[in-house]
Amino acid sequence: MKPDSSWYWRKLCHLRGKFSPAEVKNVGVTGIFKASKLYNNTLSQHPVGYHQAVWCRLFIPKHRFLLWQVVNSQLLTRDNILSFCIPLETLLCPVCGFYNESHTHLIFECYIPKKVIELIFAWMGFRAWPIEFTGWTVWLASRRPGVISSITNMILDAVIYYLRRNRNIYLFNGFTWTTDYLAIDIMNIIQYRLFIVKNRKLTLQEQRFIGKITM
Known part of the structure; x- marks a missing residue:
C-alpha cells in the first residue's frame, strides 16, 4: 500500500480480509452492492413475531x-x-x-x-x-x-x-x-x-x- 493512500482506501483494504468472496457476491446479487446489507449479515439477528x-x-x-x-x-x-x-x-x-x-x-x-x-x-x-x-x-x-x-x-x-x-x-x-x-x-x-x-x-x-x- 502506498504511504500517501487515503484513510478511506486504507479502511477498505483492512476490511477486505474480513469478508469472503461469497459474502460479497451475496449482497450484490441484484447487481447493486449494498454495504448496509453486508454489515447486517455480520450481526447476530433474532427475528421476532411482533x-x-x-x-x-x-x-x-x-x-x-x-x-x-x-x-x-x-x-x-x-x-x-x-x-x-x-x-x-x-x-x-x-x-x-x-x-x-x-x-x-x-x-x-x-x-x-x-x-x-x-x-x-x-x-x-x-x-x-x-x-x-x-x-x-x-x-x-x-x-x-x-x-x-x-x-x-x-x-x-x-x-x-x-x-x-x-x-x-x-x-x-x-x-x-x-x-x-x-x-x-x-x-x-x-x-x-x-x-x-x-x-x-x-x-x-x-x-x-x-x-x-x-x-
Missing part, C-alpha cells in the same frame, strides 16, 4: 419507535437505569409514588394508565388488548394484517406514547394531565390519522368500526 405489528406505515413514526422500545423493554425506566449501575434517589414511579417504576407499571399498573386504557376501551367498544405485559407482547406477536387490526395497534401505539409523554411532563414540569384529557388527546390524534384510510376500499365491518371511533 415486528410487523410495530412497524406499520399507518402509525405515526415517533409512536411506533416508542412502541418498539417498550415491547423490547428498552425505555429508560428507573429499574432499567439501575441496571446500568447508575445511582438513583428512588426507584418509585414519579407519577404515583407508590410502586417501583418498570415497563409493566408504566403501561398497565399505575393508576393513570389503568384509567386511560379503560376510557379508550369504552370508546372502542371492546377490550382490545391484554392489560398485563407478558400477555400483551404475545397478543402483539399474534396480530394479523387487516384494517381493524392495524387501527387497534395504532390506538395502542398512541396510548403508550401519551402515557410516556405524560410521565415525562410530570417528572420535568411537576404536573400531570387528567385521565380524561389524555384519553381525548389520544382519540383526536387517531381520528386525524384515520383520514388516511377513509378513501380505501373497506368492508362493511371496517366501515362500521371506523365510523364508531370517528363520530
